[in-house]
Amino acid sequence: MKRALVIQLTRFGDLVQTKRLVLTLQRRGFSVHLCIDRSLEGLARILYPDCELHPLIAHGSGIEGQGTDTVLPVNFKIFRQLAEINFSEIYNLNFSTMNYALSAMFDSKKVKGHKLINGQPLKDPWFELAFRLAAERRNNINLVDYWAALSPDMIPAADVNPAAEPGGKGIGIVLAGRESRRSLPYEVLAPLVMSARSTNKNKNLFLLGSPAEREAGRKLLSVLPSQVAKSTVNLAGKTDWAGLADAVTGLDLLITPDTGTMHLAAHLGVPVLGLFLSSAWCTETGPYGAGHTILQANTDCSPCMEAAPCYNALKCLLPFKEPSASRYVATRNPEHLPDKIAVFESNCDFLGTQYILKAGTDPTGERRQRLRKFIGCHLGLLDIGEYGPFPDLAEKFYKDNDWITP
Missing domain, CATH: 3.40.50.2000 (Glycogen Phosphorylase B;)
Known part of the structure; x- marks a missing residue:
């Protein structure tokens, strides 16, 4: 079976917001492994019961009252576990020192998101563009979609969470x-x-x-x-x-x-x-x-x-x-x-x-809809012949190296 590793070392909300990416990888036929902070292990088992978890200590909350001398043996054990697994794809979602160290364990061609190559921190081209798009924060896309778009063939957004309905409890x-x-x-x-x-x-x-x-x-x-x-x-x-x-x-x-x-x-x-x-x-x-x-x-x-x-x-x-x-x-x-x-x-x-x-008012709403179509065309979700072109947006957000082939 194909294996994918998702490295998500930030906090509670971020772990939940990784759901579209995890479900997409599972639908693509991957066995998904999650590398998380140990303090979130219990939550991860509730959210992602079908995933293999690798809980390390990325934050002080993961030490759980023990001494800092526990960090090295706990993390070394997890690093060794990960090194022994043949992952087809690695999704490194954060840009902390720990994330970069983990990315350096794997073939950089398999790593999506944030990675180290010859000691230099680099971003996936989609992340590079998304960081520029984030300059317009009122028009930015949801963080769930930002992470999920690292993978091809994202599952439909409506398949991620149930449509919200009152449950009767208060x-x-x-x-x-x-x-x-x-x-x-x-x-x-x-x-x-x-x-x-x-x-x-x-x-x-x-x-x-x-x-x-x-x-x-x-x-x-x-x-x-x-x-x-x-x-x-x-x-x-x-x-x-x-x-x-x-x-x-x-x-x-x-x-x-x-x-x-x-x-x-x-x-x-x-x-x-x-x-x-x-x-x-x-x-x-x-x-x-x-x-x-x-x-x-x-x-x-x-x-x-x-x-x-x-x-x-x-x-x-x-x-x-x-x-x-x-x-x-x-x-x-x-x-x-x-x-x-x-x-x-x-x-x-x-x-x-x-x-x-x-x-109320939303003065940037029209531009936000245009930006969504621009991003949709960039990701191949929409036909640029039907919805484009976007010369003003391309001039603002694209850089020369976006056109360099891999």
Whole structure:
């Protein structure tokens, strides 16, 4: 049997977003091996039960309270395992030092994505182009599709995740994401939660998060009406990977910033109401598949760079503080939508998951559709004779070496 190795050494959400690539490789007849950080092994077994896992220590979270002297023997064992397997294709999705070291173990002709050749870090031509396309972040493609397009014959986007449908169990609330600027403070989140609850048949609420969010959960409960707070289940810090998947399964709705749990919900077919601000932009990292809704902060400085300081007093948070924001969540009436919030809903097209404006403004929407067709022609998904040419886009995004044959 043909074997493919996917090296995905980043975090929770990224592992879930590798799904289209994994499913594509399996449909192409590969036995798929996943090299992941050890802290995500339990999650990977839930997401990808048919894959062979190679969990190494890529982050401090993988050490699990043991000394750093465990890193070398654990990783050496995994390196040796991988070196003994005859992989036909290797997909190296990240550009960390560890990823480059792993890529150097294999014939560079088999490595797709990021690789080292004679000590020089290089990108696959598709990644080179995609990095340039990412300069227009409002028009960027979904990360799921970015990784999947390394492989020929991508499976249809609609085959990746189930179309989202309410499951009847109530509403889940993810308290915060890894980046604090991308999450709503508890006092801003509470009115939105109550508005969503008011229109949902099942009034049960479940708070979700890591141990770091336990205090945020207590604060949110303190500002909810007492009867609502008493019936709310606070699961922050109380679930392992299996417990989290069980808690999310069957929800009517998941209210969340841009988080790994959001991508898990999409994997399970749970509708997402995403609250995106700061550096989070739905066309890049929104939940994958049809049936999700994003309230997107649409200020002139968004999306910003995650690692850069905010010089605008987090003005992208202000629209979520307006009373009309919670009124919109309850009514879904565009007349109630605050200025500087755009509402997008997800569906699937020829390229992958896209977000369509439902309320508010989207000044770059027309260009985004043109860019999607440009990318579709580049990847061979569309006929350039029918949809092209794209002289302006080709002049901006193509470089001379894109035309050099392998």
